[in-house]
Amino acid sequence: MLSERRLEVLRAIVQDYVGTEEPVGSKALTERHRLGVSPATVRNDMAVLEEEGFIAQPHTSAGRIPTDKGYRLFVDRLAGVKPLSSAERRAIQSFLDGAVDLDDVVSRTVRLLAQLTRQVAVVQYPSLTRSTVRHVELLSLAPARLMLVLITDTGRVEQRMIDCPAPFGEVPLADLRARLNSRVVGRRFADVPQLVQDLPESFDPEDRGGVSTVLSTLLETLVEETEERLVIGGTANLTRFGHDFPLTIRPVLEALEEHVVLLKLLGEAKESGGMGMTVRIGHENAHEGLNSTSVVAVGYGSGDEAVAKLGVVGPTRMDYPGTMGAVRAVARYVGQILAES
Amino acid sequence: MLSERRLEVLRAIVQDYVGTEEPVGSKALTERHRLGVSPATVRNDMAVLEEEGFIAQPHTSAGRIPTDKGYRLFVDRLAGVKPLSSAERRAIQSFLDGAVDLDDVVSRTVRLLAQLTRQVAVVQYPSLTRSTVRHVELLSLAPARLMLVLITDTGRVEQRMIDCPAPFGEVPLADLRARLNSRVVGRRFADVPQLVQDLPESFDPEDRGGVSTVLSTLLETLVEETEERLVIGGTANLTRFGHDFPLTIRPVLEALEEHVVLLKLLGEAKESGGMGMTVRIGHENAHEGLNSTSVVAVGYGSGDEAVAKLGVVGPTRMDYPGTMGAVRAVARYVGQILAES
DNA sequence: TTTGGCACTCGAACCGGGTGAGTGCCAGGC
DNA sequence: GCCTGGCACTCACCCGGTTCGAGTGCCAAA
Numbered sequence: 208m209l210s211e212r213r214l215e216v217l218r219a220i221v222q223d224y225v226g227t228e229e230p231v232g233s234k235a236l237t238e239r240h241r242l243g244v245s246p247a248t249v250r251n252d253m254a255v256l257e258e259e260g261f262i263a264q265p266h267t268s269a270g271r272i273p274t275d276k277g278y279r280l281f282v283d284r285l286a287g288v289k290p291l292s293s294a295e296r297r298a299i300q301s302f303l304d305g306a307v308d309l310d311d312v313v314s315r316t317v318r319l320l321a322q323l324t325r326q327v328a329v330v331q332y333p334s335l336t337r338s339t340v341r342h343v344e345l346l347s348l349a350p351a352r353l354m355l356v357l358i359t360d361t362g363r364v365e366q367r368m369i370d371c372p373a374p375f376g377e378v379p380l381a382d383l384r385a386r387l388n389s390r391v392v393g394r395r396f397a398d399v400p401q402l403v404q405d406l407p408e409s410f411d412p413e414d415r416g417g418v419s420t421v422l423s424t425l426l427e428t429l430v431e432e433t434e435e436r437l438v439i440g441g442t443a444n445l446t447r448f449g450h451d452f453p454l455t456i457r458p459v460l461e462a463l464e465e466h467v468v469l470l471k472l473l474g475e476a477k478e479s480g481g482m483g484m485t486v487r488i489g490h491e492n493a494h495e496g497l498n499s500t501s502v503v504a505v506g507y508g509s510g511d512e513a514v515a516k517l518g519v520v521g522p523t524r525m526d527y528p529g530t531m532g533a534v535r536a537v538a539r540y541v542g543q544i545l546a547e548s
Numbered sequence: 549m550l551s552e553r554r555l556e557v558l559r560a561i562v563q564d565y566v567g568t569e570e571p572v573g574s575k576a577l578t579e580r581h582r583l584g585v586s587p588a589t590v591r592n593d594m595a596v597l598e599e600e601g602f603i604a605q606p607h608t609s610a611g612r613i614p615t616d617k618g619y620r621l622f623v624d625r626l627a628g629v630k631p632l633s634s635a636e637r638r639a640i641q642s643f644l645d646g647a648v649d650l651d652d653v654v655s656r657t658v659r660l661l662a663q664l665t666r667q668v669a670v671v672q673y674p675s676l677t678r679s680t681v682r683h684v685e686l687l688s689l690a691p692a693r694l695m696l697v698l699i700t701d702t703g704r705v706e707q708r709m710i711d712c713p714a715p716f717g718e719v720p721l722a723d724l725r726a727r728l729n730s731r732v733v734g735r736r737f738a739d740v741p742q743l744v745q746d747l748p749e750s751f752d753p754e755d756r757g758g759v760s761t762v763l764s765t766l767l768e769t770l771v772e773e774t775e776e777r778l779v780i781g782g783t784a785n786l787t788r789f790g791h792d793f794p795l796t797i798r799p800v801l802e803a804l805e806e807h808v809v810l811l812k813l814l815g816e817a818k819e820s821g822g823m824g825m826t827v828r829i830g831h832e833n834a835h836e837g838l839n840s841t842s843v844v845a846v847g848y849g850s851g852d853e854a855v856a857k858l859g860v861v862g863p864t865r866m867d868y869p870g871t872m873g874a875v876r877a878v879a880r881y882v883g884q885i886l887a888e889s
Numbered sequence: 890t891t892t893g894g895c896a897c898t899c900g901a902a903c904c905g906g907g908t909g910a911g912t913g914c915c916a917g918g919c
Numbered sequence: 920g921c922c923t924g925g926c927a928c929t930c931a932c933c934c935g936g937t938t939c940g941a942g943t944g945c946c947a948a949a
Binding site for chain 4: 571573574575576587591592594595605608609610611
């Protein structure tokens with residue numbers, strides 16, 4: 208195993224490299240950090256670290272830079288999560304407090320996160336699968352045409368047009384609306400299907416067709432919306448990347464536009480369960496275009512359970528403690544805001 | 549005034565430069581285009597064009613590139629709008645036909661436009677100011693808590709929470725809902741305020757407070773939503789720009805995130821009236837970050853009147869005829885889709 | 890007015906030596 | 920056994936000089 212000092216050397220390398228963006232050599236290291244040993248010793252340690260695959264040199268006679276594996280060790284064992292300053296906390300709070308509706312919360316969050324971390328921010332809309340139903344409304348637009356409106360406890364609204372096989376009377380419609388609501392309000396989306404299963408049977412035969420159509424549309428909406436939306440911001444920060452631009456930045460921009468890819472990315476992060484923070488470094492990201500980036504993601508939600516994820520995408524050479532701190536703090540405040548509304 | 553041939557030379561310069569991205573010289577011009585004159589003559593013409601400010605040379609002993617003024621002349625007098633191939637038309641149609649709701653239409657449109665023009669696409673959500681009301685719904689969530697749902701003829705849905713000063717009975721609520729709808733359905737947003745002005749008076753005194761609250765929330769929603777949303781796509785295409793990246797691309801990405809700026813940009817374009825296509829070249833764009841880009845925008849709508857704009861942002865060195873053709877074609881199809889739904 | 894010729898300009902590409910940061914290795918000291 | 924100072928070596932990078940060539944402007948002749 209690696210000795211304490213070697214780990215210290217690795218930490219110093221990561222910190223310096225993140226700060227300067229330049230390969231760091233043994234001499235510079237001993238000057239900037241109080242390691243208590245000479246450059247020569249550091250060189251020996253570096254040789255070991257390199258052999259173990261934690262650092263690498265871009266070319267002979269250049270300093271060392273951390274590898275993905277090196278960052279991984281750094282994140283797992285050498286660095287904590289840096290808490291934000293109280294000024295930053297206040298800024299977050301006042302920035303988010305002004306939000307008027309869900310869209311506004313999300314768009315403010317993404318801007319905030321981008322600004323705070325100076326990286327690309329990604330915020331997923333609260334998922335419907337874990338949400339509960341606040342209300343279901345049925346509007347009659349034309350004799351055989353309805354509009355279904357679904358309102359969730361996270362303030363999200365989904366609507367669908369429904370063309371019924373036969374016209375619906377006002378009375379059975381009101382009846383359906385009432386029964387539907389009494390059954391599903393406050394329940395989770397996942398539970399809805401079986402709760403409404405037997406509903407058509409209790410209606411007059413002539414209305415059953417319409418009822419079934421409505422129900423299937425409702426169920427469809429629930430399923431479809433599991434495919435979720437997300438918002439991205441701060442892409443201009445990508446230009447702070449390397450100086451070898453087009454090659455680096457292009458695939459990242461492409462990946463960012465593939466919302467499906469990002470959702471999968473965040474989704475995987477979710478496996479780590481609940482609100483836990485996930486850090487995926489470089490090649491740990493399945494998507495090729497993101498092989499030179501790291502993703503820091505965390506769940507957020509109005510209660511104890513995560514309803515969605517948010518995070519940032521940045522160069523593998525990023526300030527992990529600071530980024531993790533900012534991401535976590537923002538997630539918490541967003542959770543609070545959602546719980547209040 | 550410029551002779552016919554000089555204009556021809558300018559056109560050739562623009563075409564070549566757009567194609568090759570390199571300054572074009574007199575010799576290359578005569579080789580690629582049948583101008584019927586020698587390089588020396590072309591040189592003389594170029595000297596004149598330069599003096600008039602239509603072209604410039606990056607440095608002595610380099611070829612010429614068009615200036616913003618040159619592109620302007622090209623767009624206004626030398627180039628038409630290139631119609632799309634029938635294959636492209638079919639592609640557009642089949643791509644857009646699969647859309648299920650408004651969000652889907654918009655997101656498909658932006659992807660389509662980005663792909664077609666290989667540039668950054670911007671699509672504004674249909675504006676509410678020109679829209680008409682399809683339905684207003686009031687839901688009682690708690691005794692003194694209502695939800696207002698507003699549905700537009702473009703399929704958009706807006707919702708607002710309302711906390712009433714006093715609880716609302718079921719009967720007056722249904723009454724309000726009915727009267728509200730009978731007055732505003734099918735009317736334009738702009739006309740709504742005066743249509744509902746006298747509504748509180750016809751209610752019992754105890755309910756008037758609630759009615760007023762509902763109405764003011766409704767009017768607020770109408771006004772607020774004049775501040776419009778837009779969707780952007782194809783930012784990865786920015787990397788095809790110059791090779792002098794960070795300098796060029798950064799301010800553009802920043803500008804693209806400032807939705808307010810973009811909306812103003814599209815808004816200005818709107819002045820040119822109705823469905824007309826607008827091309828803003830380089831420094832014609834008020835926003836500094838977009839000084840090296842051109843914006844091609846056009847209105848689209850479900851009827852004869854434009855309800856919103858869409859367009860692309862690309863380098864001033866772009867294929868104007870092709871871009872304009874694509875933008876116009878997409879706008880038309882989107883209009884059709886909106887009219888159908 | 891057009892054209893061929895010619896001298897001139899100047900960026901891009903290529904070359905070669907000097908510089909210095911950084912390395913690996915080794916022998917000696919604690 | 921680990922740390923340290925010393926030393927030779929390696930290369931990327933910088934810098935100045937040179938060449939190359941596309942492109943220009945001007946001029947005299949058709």
